[in-house]
Amino acid sequence: MSHYLELSKLSKSYSTPKGPAIIVKDFNLKVSQGEFICLIGHSGCGKSTVLSMIAGLSEVTEGVIVLAGKEITGPGPDRGVVFQSPCLLPWMTAFENVMLGINQVFYTASRQEREQIAEYYLTIVGLGDSMHKRPAELSGGMRQRVGIARAFALSPKMLLLDEPFGMLDSLTRFELQQVLIELWRRDKKTAVMVTHDVDEALFLSDRIVMMTDGPEAEVGDILEINFPRPRERQAVMEHPDYYRLREHLIEFLEIHAHKKKPVQQVSAPVAPAPPPAPKSASISV
Amino acid sequence: MDWIKRFRIDTFVFPLIGIGLCVLIWYCISGREISSTVKDDFGDMVTVTKRVGLSEDLPTPAETWAASKPYVIKPFEKRGELDQGMLRFTWLSLKLVAQGYFIALLLGTPIGFCLGLSKTFTKIFDPIIQILRPVSPLAWLPLGMVLFLSAKFTVHIPFAENVTYTASELAAIFTIAICSMWPTVLNTAVGVRAIPQDYINVARVLKLSRSKTLFKVLVPATLPYMFTGFRLSLGIAWLVIVAAEMLTGRPGIGGFLWQQYNALSYAHIILCILTIGIIGYALDRLMSMVEARFKTI
Numbered sequence: 001m002s003h004y005l006e007l008s009k010l011s012k013s014y015s016t017p018k019g020p021a022i023i024v025k026d027f028n029l030k031v032s033q034g035e036f037i038c039l040i041g042h043s044g045c046g047k048s049t050v051l052s053m054i055a056g057l058s059e060v061t062e063g064v065i066v067l068a069g070k071e072i073t074g075p076g077p078d079r080g081v082v083f084q085s086p087c088l089l090p091w092m093t094a095f096e097n098v099m100l101g102i103n104q105v106f107y108t109a110s111r112q113e114r115e116q117i118a119e120y121y122l123t124i125v126g127l128g129d130s131m132h133k134r135p136a137e138l139s140g141g142m143r144q145r146v147g148i149a150r151a152f153a154l155s156p157k158m159l160l161l162d163e164p165f166g167m168l169d170s171l172t173r174f175e176l177q178q179v180l181i182e183l184w185r186r187d188k189k190t191a192v193m194v195t196h197d198v199d200e201a202l203f204l205s206d207r208i209v210m211m212t213d214g215p216e217a218e219v220g221d222i223l224e225i226n227f228p229r230p231r232e233r234q235a236v237m238e239h240p241d242y243y244r245l246r247e248h249l250i251e252f253l254e255i256h257a258h259k260k261k262p263v264q265q266v267s268a269p270v271a272p273a274p275p276p277a278p279k280s281a282s283i284s285v
Numbered sequence: 286m287d288w289i290k291r292f293r294i295d296t297f298v299f300p301l302i303g304i305g306l307c308v309l310i311w312y313c314i315s316g317r318e319i320s321s322t323v324k325d326d327f328g329d330m331v332t333v334t335k336r337v338g339l340s341e342d343l344p345t346p347a348e349t350w351a352a353s354k355p356y357v358i359k360p361f362e363k364r365g366e367l368d369q370g371m372l373r374f375t376w377l378s379l380k381l382v383a384q385g386y387f388i389a390l391l392l393g394t395p396i397g398f399c400l401g402l403s404k405t406f407t408k409i410f411d412p413i414i415q416i417l418r419p420v421s422p423l424a425w426l427p428l429g430m431v432l433f434l435s436a437k438f439t440v441h442i443p444f445a446e447n448v449t450y451t452a453s454e455l456a457a458i459f460t461i462a463i464c465s466m467w468p469t470v471l472n473t474a475v476g477v478r479a480i481p482q483d484y485i486n487v488a489r490v491l492k493l494s495r496s497k498t499l500f501k502v503l504v505p506a507t508l509p510y511m512f513t514g515f516r517l518s519l520g521i522a523w524l525v526i527v528a529a530e531m532l533t534g535r536p537g538i539g540g541f542l543w544q545q546y547n548a549l550s551y552a553h554i555i556l557c558i559l560t561i562g563i564i565g566y567a568l569d570r571l572m573s574m575v576e577a578r579f580k581t582i
Contacts, residue, residue, distance in 0.1 A: 057486055075489040087483040091505040100501065101491045154491075 004033040010063035025216040038201035041211035080151030086143040088135040121149040141172035161193035316341035352552035378537035385461025393469030401477025429456030453533035468517035476510025516572035
C-alpha cells in the first residue's frame, strides 16, 4: 500500500544562546490515504510542532515530509488547517471567511458556484441560519464550526487539526466531534489531528500515535483502533476493547511518556517523584 | 425624575462651574479702566483714563465680548483680507489644514506599514524619525519657505478655475504635513506589529497573494490603530496652523491672531484662542466618532 503522507526522520530545533534546543527528533510516520490519525501526548511535547511542519507554517530542520508524492516546502491551501482558536478574521462574516479560501482555490469557478460551496459547507456544519454573522456574534462552538467548514470547503488533499476542540466545553466538544466525523466520512479525507483528550482520540481515529515528552520528542507507540465505522459514541464506549485501549493510552501517558525523565533527574535531584495521579480521561496540563 | 436631574447636573452644571471659575479668575487678573479728573500742567481740568489691575493690558471678559461681537455675530462677513468673520477665517484655516493633513496621511500610513512589516526598514529609518519627530513647526516653516522659494504650482482642475499655490502656502502645507505625520506613522507601525500571528497564519495557509494579504488581512487588522493615529495627527495639524499662518501672514485664524496682536487689539487674541480651542475640540470629537465606528471590528 502506497503511503499518502510520509514523515521521515523529521526533526525540529531552534538555536538558543545555550545551543540548539531540539523539540522533535527523528519523527517517522506513514499515513495511508483516507486514514484518521491522532497525535496524542502531553502539552508542550511537540505534537503541535509536527502538525505545523506538515502545514508548512513551521520550517523543517531536518528530514522530509512527502504528501501525495510531493515534498512539502511551504504552506498551501491543499492542506486544510483547523487551528486551536478558530482564527476567523473578525471583520468578515462567517460566510466571507469561508469565501476567502474558496476564492483562492476555485478561482476558475463562477461566483455563484463558489457561493454555493460556501453555503453548502456552512449548512452542513449547522450554521445555515447564521452564516452572515460576524465571529463576535457567534459562540465559541459556532466559530469552530466555521473553522471546520473553511477547511473542508477548500477540498484539500488532507486535513490538519490542531486541538480544534481544546477550548470548548465537553458538550460542545461532543457535538463538534460528531460534525467532524460526519464530514470526514463524506469526503474520506486523510486527517491528522493533535489532541490530548484520550476519549476524543479513541472515538475519531484509525490509529493513535503516542508521542514521548519533549525535548527530543519522538513516536513512542502506535495504537490501532479497529472500532467499526460509522461509529456511534455509545457503541464505541460499550465496545469490549474500549477500556483496554483506553488503559493502554493512559498508562503510556503516565509512565512511558516520561521515559527520558531519569536523565533529567540526575541534573535536578531535589525534585521528589510526584505521587501517582488518579487515572483521568483527559490529560490536560 | 431623579436621573434626569443627575444627568443635567453632570453634563451642564458641572462644566458651567468650571467655565465660571475660569472667567472669574480672568476677571480678577484683567485690567480695568479708571477715569479720573486731574489738573494738567496748564491748570486745566482733564479726564485721564488709565488701566489698573494685575495685568493691566489684559481685557476683561466684558470688554472682550464687546470687541468680538462683530466677528461672532456676523461670522461670514468679509470686510477686508485680514478682517473677516470668525467662521470665514476658520474655513480658510481648515482648508489649509485639510491639505497638509491629507498629505500626512497619504505619506504616513505607508511609512507606518513599512516600519511595522520590516525590521530592516525600521533599523534604517527609525533613528531619523525619532530625531525629526520632536522638531517644532516654528523650525520647519522657514525650511519650507526655503524649499519652495521659487516654486509656484498651478493645479489644473477640470471645469473650474486653476488653483495657484504660492511659496508661503506651500511652506505652510509642508509644515502641517511633516509635523502631523508622526502619530499616524508610529500608530500604524504599532498596529501592524500587533496583528495576531493567527491572522497571518490564515493568510499563509490560504496562500493569499501579497496584495490580498495586505488589503484583506493586514489593513483591516490595523485599522483601529490607524484611526487612533489619524485622530492624533489631526490634533497636531490644527495646532500647527497658528504657527504656519503667523509666520506666513496668510489670512486665517492664526494670521488674524498675529495681526491683532501687532495692532494692539488684545481682545481679539482671546477670541482667536477660544475659536481655535472650540474648533480643535470639535475636530477631535468628530474623529473619535469615526474611530469608534472602526473599533468594533
